[in-house]
Amino acid sequence: MSAGSDPRPAPVGAFEAALANLTDDTLAKVRRAFHAALHRGDAVHLEACVHCGLCAESCHYARVDDEKQSLPAYKLDLIASVYRRDRSWLGRVAPHWVGARDLDADTVREWVDALFGRCTMCGRCMVNCTIGIDVPTLVRAARSALAAAGLVPPELQATVDRALTSGNNMGISRDEWVETVRWLEDELRAELDDPSVRMPLDEPNATFLYTVNPREPKFFPLSLMAAAQIFHQAGERWTLSSDNFDLTNYGFFSGDDGAAATIAARLVASARELRTGTIVLGECGHGFAASRWHGPSWMGAAPDVTYRSVLEIVCEYIRDGRIVLDPTRSSKRFTLHDPCNLVRLGGIVEEPRTILSAAVTDFVEMTPNREQNFCCGGGGGQLSMTRFAKRRLAAGRVKADQIRSTGAAVVASPCHNCVDQLTELSKEYQLGVSVKTLCEIVADAMVR
């Protein structure tokens, strides 16, 4: 299959109508919002590209098609050319000479198609750029400008809206969440034959507040149960919040700083309310990066809480002997997927490896890995933007090839969005692998 044959998404609905009939007011709004979205230091990156084109192979989109719109340099230039038009002398007097362009209707439409539909903001092009241009940050600035004018693809916007109105991106009600936790607690007690196992809700003064991707209670309860089992075995004092449990933040992907701030602030409010100084973020790449690295800027101040990944916590349990693992329980071959926002852009590089090495006997790294990993294709909000699904699956071929060459039967993925994409890739490319989170793998290997 080839994304090269992928036509632009068919224009239907109000969003497409708005894109087709962009007014001068809307264009002016996008332009103002773009310049306003640039923070200190961003302009340096907009001025630096030399158009060497060496970034091409770094992008999973560009690897599977030969469309110019998939080239990282092209996507970057869509943004930088607008900046040059407004902020450089030659860009103003001789725009053609320096490749400067107006932020006109065609450019805005191309921004939507390329910056939402051909980029996961994974940062692999940045790491391999001759200069180190921070493409993900610039793409997000452009997405912010589109968001300010209401030009976010509606499926992604709906995910943000659902999180804002219901408190989580899956629209799970408080009662449903509490009921699910109680049910899982009963299940866990029965499974472990241990009535002392707890999944605490709203316990004050716990060591940490544990937060999850809402896909866990909705579709992957085993993942949440696995984490609870690990915390129980480690003798941890932890809690869930019945009000705010969703660690995801799709405002990160849509570019809406206001929504992102609101969502990020909820977890902080619950942590304060429960008088705990630490928020532990479950297995979710963008959720980790959103709270850990971007939250302070969105909220306007660094909150008085510490953010930690659950992988850091589990790694410490293993190191300190608080949990003991028997790696011989599974004879299968495992490989590890590095979620971009957790690893390349998040810094949780070695912890997943330490954990997986302790939990299984046959762990094979993908090539390349760590900060050079390839995006699975599900990041950047792609999973919610169904209009770009065909491209997403085509771009995922790079990851599928990586997985296949390891000969692994199980792919460990410390991110629920990646789990979804990898599961789809397994079907699409007939990989025949199962995909598990690291907590699930640890729980399976845990000696009780």
Next chain:
Amino acid sequence: MGILRTLAGLAFLVSIAALAWQARRALSQGPPRVEAPPRGRARDGVAYAFGRGMSPWAKESARLHPAVYLAGVLYHLGIFTSIGVVGLAVAGAPWLDRVSVVVAPLLALSAVAGIGLLARRVATPGIRTVSSPDDYASNLAATLLIVAALVSMASDGPAPSLLVVATLVFLYAPLGKIRHCVFFFLARAGFGRLLGRRGVLPGVAHGARP
């Protein structure tokens, strides 16, 4: 020659001033981000960015295109050497044969590299797509500077053409792509700082690598 020396010297100063102004403007644009507590050290990331991170094995882009990487290194060495030659010419320093013996071959290789990179830009559709006239002009201008320096090296003293070309290149530098001579360093430092603080890069990441 005197007036040409003066003009080249003035053009160089104008260029430096304009580039410094642009760098200051770019660095101060927009509100600062509120930074999260670091996980690694920014200075380690910056050291990586300008050290190991510049090596061909650190970047897939360089590994996959070793000839382009080598040409890029030679080309830029030649440009900076040419600027040094212009400096000697402007200062009226004596032309030393033993310097020419080393510098002339480097400039020759560098000029070939510059022409090669220009040919690649013309011949590669993906790169052509993102190229503007300024990209071609900047490449030609810098290559011309190298050639002029080479011609001067082969002469008994600085050729007037070197000073004329240098004056034009210095004056054009702040306007077009040659600006990256400043923004490369700023962006590269920003890259190192970002990933250094987050503890991402090799040698900066938490925990030892196998």
